Amino acid sequence: MPRVVHFEIHADDPDRAAAFYRAVFDWRIDKWDSDAGEYWLVATGADDAPGINGGLMRRRGPPPTDGAPLNAFGCTVDVDDVDAYAGRVEASGGAITVPKMAVPQVGWVAYAKDTEGNIFGMFQTDENAR
16 A cells, blocks of 8 residues: 655745754754755654654745645655556546656656645655666
């Protein structure tokens, strides 16, 4: 059964957001040097404890407004075949918003929109991804 394996926090000022989450939850947040752009890895607890870790990234659009529906966290679901699950999204009335792309030496990721307009990611582990 597919499980949520990663979340993302979007922020206008990632350093300020990292300081907030470190102070509030004592999360470990480290900037990840990547060719893909600015990204911070968020560790929410020990690897052997229940829960998931995530990431923090610079917001690429307007921030949420007061009274608007929640749009603060994007979850990524672990799947065994991104292409197959993209097909399932479309067959169920959703849409692919970002086609499958490589996270070099880590795996494949694609983003989709559900029938309610919510965005989520799907990730397939593959050390050979390029």
